[in-house]
Amino acid sequence: MKIIKWFAVVLVLMLLATGGMAVAATLDEVRARGVLTVGVNAGVAGFSMPDEKGVWKGLDVDTAKAIAAAVFGDVNKVKYIALTAVQRLPALQSKEIDVLCRNTTATLTRETVNGLNFAHVNYYDGQGFLIPKKLGVKSAKELKGATVCTLPGTTTEMNVADYFRKNGMPWKPLVIENNAELNKAFFAGRCDVLTSDASQLAAIRSVAPNPDDYIILPEIISKEPLSPAVRHGDDQWYDIVNWTVMALIEAEELGITSKNVDEMLKSTDPQVQRFLGVTPGFGKALGIDEKWAYNIVKQVGNYGEVFDRNVGPKTPLKLERGLNDLWTRGGLMYAIPFR
Ligand SMILES: N[C@@H](CCC(=O)N[C@@H](CS)C(=O)NCC(=O)O)C(=O)O
Numbered sequence: 001m002k003i004i005k006w007f008a009v010v011l012v013l014m015l016l017a018t019g020g021m022a023v024a025a026t027l028d029e030v031r032a033r034g035v036l037t038v039g040v041n042a043g044v045a046g047f048s049m050p051d052e053k054g055v056w057k058g059l060d061v062d063t064a065k066a067i068a069a070a071v072f073g074d075v076n077k078v079k080y081i082a083l084t085a086v087q088r089l090p091a092l093q094s095k096e097i098d099v100l101c102r103n104t105t106a107t108l109t110r111e112t113v114n115g116l117n118f119a120h121v122n123y124y125d126g127q128g129f130l131i132p133k134k135l136g137v138k139s140a141k142e143l144k145g146a147t148v149c150t151l152p153g154t155t156t157e158m159n160v161a162d163y164f165r166k167n168g169m170p171w172k173p174l175v176i177e178n179n180a181e182l183n184k185a186f187f188a189g190r191c192d193v194l195t196s197d198a199s200q201l202a203a204i205r206s207v208a209p210n211p212d213d214y215i216i217l218p219e220i221i222s223k224e225p226l227s228p229a230v231r232h233g234d235d236q237w238y239d240i241v242n243w244t245v246m247a248l249i250e251a252e253e254l255g256i257t258s259k260n261v262d263e264m265l266k267s268t269d270p271q272v273q274r275f276l277g278v279t280p281g282f283g284k285a286l287g288i289d290e291k292w293a294y295n296i297v298k299q300v301g302n303y304g305e306v307f308d309r310n311v312g313p314k315t316p317l318k319l320e321r322g323l324n325d326l327w328t329r330g331g332l333m334y335a336i337p338f339r
Pocket of ligand 1: 103
């Protein structure tokens with residue numbers, strides 16, 4: 001009887017010890033390595049793409065930088081790992097990367113079967129269709145019998161199959177894993193339609209030989225909430241990534257920008273003081289520096305700045321805020337309370 005009791009005590013202690021270790025694992029590893037490894041898209045303009053000097057730019061890249069600012073106080077401590085759609089989930093599961101910031105849609109299957117947790121959405125998207133104008137088609141409902149170019153390993157591939165089945169329309173998929181090859185196939189006329197997240201269609205169209213020869217059809221056939229993802233089993237790391245995205249949004253809600261953040265340190269608003277770490281607490285709660293949110297805004301900006309710089313109306317993508325506007329202006333961007 002005594003032995004069984006001891007065995008139970010040892011078992012509980014072991015569980016507590018391993019539980020404790022699992023909680024801090026990713027943050028400890030990232031700190032020991034001195035750099036954050038982030039899975040990104042090899043080339044979607046506005047989201048993640050190296051410029052002519054090889055410097056990574058985009059909304060997903062800025063999200064990665066914000067995480068590095070929160071953890072290290074330095075946006076440069078990021079190693080970008082370009083991944084195809086097929087490679088991205090295994091790369092996270094096998095710990096090749098600490099976080100995935102690659103226009104990835106949060107779904108039930110990915111959160112369960114694939115063992116991932118999605119943080120707050122950094123871009124609300126939806127799937128659309130890009131076609132050559134000369135096809136003379138005005139609605140997706142007219143795409144009966146079309147050949148559709150699509151990328152494997154994506155929600156895109158599944159949604160388009162559902163869409164044609166639901167509408168009783170025959171179609172032919174042309175599936176190519178390499179994205180550059182897929183786009184080339186579309187521009188060479190090997191398929192009638194290219195389907196993808198609407199933001200990416202805007203990006204692809206913006207770099208087309210003659211952008212005006214192509215149109216995006218009005219139908220949006222799915223919800224594509226794009227979010228950074230982490231592995232199951234490390235709540236602290238999840239919290240850091242999740243609250244980093246929300247810090248970008250909260251900064252915009254509070255009117256704090258990369259330009260005025262130093263001025264805002266003198267604000268008498270208790271909400272601003274807590275957010276910027278003037279009143280300490282949030283940093284300790286997350287296990288990172290009290291200046292984490294200050295560093296994010298100082299070095300990356302708020303969500304509105306990130307949106308405008310990468311995909312907004314003044315960029316080649318010319319995207320409106322729409323669903324990605326703050327909730328106070330009719331959008332879906334809403335940070336849960338910093339309390
Ligand atoms: N959001 C969708 C689609 C993401 C996706 O991979 N889209 C393609 C179509 S543009 C892409 O990013 N391709 C770039 C590449 O594979 O290099 C998902 O999570 O499955």
